[in-house]
Amino acid sequence: MRRRILLLAPALLAPAAAAAGQAAPRWTPSRPVRAIVPFAPGGATDVVARVLSETVGTILGQPLVIENRPGGAAGLIGSEAVAKAAPDGHTILIHSNAHVIAPALVSRMPFDVLADFASVAHLGRIPQVLVVNPRLPITDMQSLLAWLRANAGRVNFASAGIGSANHLASEVFRAAARAEVQMVHYRGGGPAMQAVIAGEAHMCVDPVASAVGHIRGGTVRAIAVAGETRSAVLPDVPSASEAGLPAWSAAAWLAAFAPARTPPAAIATLNAAFNEAMQRLEPRLTELAVERRPELATPEALTEFVRQDAARSQRVLREAGVQPE
Structure with missing residues (x-):
């Protein structure tokens, strides 16, 4: 009897294994994937997106096409385009931590930065x-602070731009330095x-x-x-601590998002493609000071x-006196 049960075991397990395989179907894009960057060309978000795009496209088997869509506080116009796009895996957002800052700046948000997006890859x-x-x-922090006071x-x-990383x-610096400056907002880091x-x-x-x-080119002084x-x-x-302003601490992060309700299989494929591209391109990303997490x-x-980070960033802006409009 025991021998018969052992012989039957593979046959009994086969349907379960097949069902498990069917529960996690593989998704592949059927056309180019559009990656919206909500800032003008030349900024860090755009630079990193373009460094990754070719390799990600090769892994996916379809091009990853970068589309710059600047405008609005914290890149609101580009983000809204993705929030309202078809959740089929063919449109994603490549954004910075400005993505989660927007609610601290805009009183009537056209979308929810958490509920209307699905996380894809850091x-x-x-x-x-x-x-x-x-x-x-100005040659160092002390001469800068003296010049700012004067x-x-x-x-x-x-x-x-308003709400960018x-x-x-900059607001954290202004508070740490107690500096009276005129904040001038442009349509991206490049401008x-x-x-x-x-x-x-x-x-x-x-x-x-x-x-x-x-x-390195000498057109600005760090x-x-x-x-x-x-x-x-x-x-x-x-570092700011070494330079005498330890209260100034800030870093940007970049991530890819998809519209909410994008199928989990599409999210998994996109996540794997970005992670693999990050590994392949790590030397180049390291040159750009991009730190993998x-x-x-x-x-x-x-x-x-x-x-x-949404909770933390919005608190920092409130403490800096920034009010949603």
Whole structure:
């Protein structure tokens, strides 16, 4: 009898195994995947999206097409386009932590930043760096703080737009330095940086990923990297703590999102493609100061991280006196 049961076991397990296989069908895109970046070209979000796009497209078997859709507080226009797109896996959003800042700035949001999006993949953490126009009489944090006091209310501080990660980091700097500046908002990190280079603005905060080329080229002067530690990409630039302003701590993160109700199989395929691309391109991403966070590799971990960061970021802006309009 025992022998008969053992012989029957594989036959009994086969239907269950087949059912398990059917429960998790593999999804593949049937056409190019559109990745909306809600900022102008040239900023860190756009730079990282374009570095990843070709490899992700190769893994998916369909091109990943980057579409810049700037405008609105915290990239609201591009985000809304994705929130309202068909949840079929063929439209995603590549955004920064500005995604979760929007509710602190806009009183009537056209979507819910948590409920209307599905987490796809964490695309890295990027330290922020403070830069100034090199023609200013500023060489370090102490001379910057003295210059800010001497020119209170007359300093143009460029940001990547209301609610951008750069804006959040700039507000944290303004509070830490107790500086009276005019915050000037542009349509992305690229235009903000160009304003500083041209002398239209005096200073800005930018992710190291997009600022490093300008710093090395001498078109802007780096003063400090936010936080306690230096960036390996900019080893000669002191951290804010080393420079004498330890209260200035900020970093940007990037992630991919899909419209809510996108099938789990599509999310899984996209997640795997981005994670594999991040691994293949790690040397290039490291050059851009993009730090991988393996503990956030799953959509579930990213969802919880985003929820917590939304609460923290919105609190920082409220404490800085920023009110939704």
